[in-house]
Amino acid sequence: MIKKVAVLLLSLIFLVSIIFYGNIFEFKLNEIQSSVFKKSLIIYGILTTMCFLVGEISKNYSQVDKIWSIAPIIYVWFFTYNSGFNSRMVIMSILVTVWGIRLTYNFARKSGYSIYFWRGEEDYRWKILKERVPVFNIKLIWSLFNLLFICTYQMGLIFLFSLPILAAWQGQNTPIGISDVLISIAMLVFIITESIADNQQYNFQTTKYSLINNKKTLTGDFKKGFLTKGLWSISRHPNFISEQLIWVTFYLFSISSTGIYFNWSIIGCVLLIILFYNSSNYTESISEKKYPDYKNYQENVPMFLGFKK
Numbered sequence: 001m002i003k004k005v006a007v008l009l010l011s012l013i014f015l016v017s018i019i020f021y022g023n024i025f026e027f028k029l030n031e032i033q034s035s036v037f038k039k040s041l042i043i044y045g046i047l048t049t050m051c052f053l054v055g056e057i058s059k060n061y062s063q064v065d066k067i068w069s070i071a072p073i074i075y076v077w078f079f080t081y082n083s084g085f086n087s088r089m090v091i092m093s094i095l096v097t098v099w100g101i102r103l104t105y106n107f108a109r110k111s112g113y114s115i116y117f118w119r120g121e122e123d124y125r126w127k128i129l130k131e132r133v134p135v136f137n138i139k140l141i142w143s144l145f146n147l148l149f150i151c152t153y154q155m156g157l158i159f160l161f162s163l164p165i166l167a168a169w170q171g172q173n174t175p176i177g178i179s180d181v182l183i184s185i186a187m188l189v190f191i192i193t194e195s196i197a198d199n200q201q202y203n204f205q206t207t208k209y210s211l212i213n214n215k216k217t218l219t220g221d222f223k224k225g226f227l228t229k230g231l232w233s234i235s236r237h238p239n240f241i242s243e244q245l246i247w248v249t250f251y252l253f254s255i256s257s258t259g260i261y262f263n264w265s266i267i268g269c270v271l272l273i274i275l276f277y278n279s280s281n282y283t284e285s286i287s288e289k290k291y292p293d294y295k296n297y298q299e300n301v302p303m304f305l306g307f308k309k
Helices: 002-021 031-058 063-067 071-082 087-108 124-132 139-161 164-170 178-213 220-224 238-258 264-290 294-300
Strands: none
Touching (some): 031 139, 031 164, 063 139, 071 087, 071 139, 071 164, 087 164, 087 178, 139 264, 164 238, 164 264
């Protein structure tokens, strides 16, 4: 796990260095765009610092989870407002807002939030990580992990996969076309797909624990302990693949506006895919030990789309 975290952090540093200091991509902003970009970095710094301090004080290290669906809304509307409400950017911001409201609702109904903002359900994987890697039980080591990976890396990733809207601002003189309509439709489809997957999982888990608490006989997937029906019969993580496709699709707006198929703003969705791949592997390593039938599920259903592992 430590090696995977190190690889993720190094990949972030490497890709950001290529984008902003290399000669492969043209990261050229006008004076206004450059000023707004620098201010957006301040917002990133404030959100990251807030997540770190609240996590350290409360000992609840899922603070980033609470604003995962909120921060992109802040970023996109910040850029859109400063652009003078460019039409394409308004469309992009509305789509991100729809995504964010839906995901925030899903997180809230799973007890992710509390009236005491520092509380809420903590990611169960952090406790398991400490059990698997004893060095993380050392307070200083865990605080560094919280600072560098949980907060700085993940908040940085959120910032980066929101940046195609800045690339769209660079191509602000390109009129909205049929490609933008198709991209919007595709993004909405993936948002709906993610919603269906999350709802199927929520209903399954709610029913499962209701049966357990009422000491009812468990059958089928309830006996297995995990869901294998609906979208979960097509992919082991249909919500994760939908999330990745949402932001890959969001990147397409930058192509529509700039005409450059491989531009600098691709960094966010690339890093997101890398994160989800490693996160899914870690989650599944937990499921393999928890559920005896999970390996059979892995053999018959791909992790994402077409890939078993």
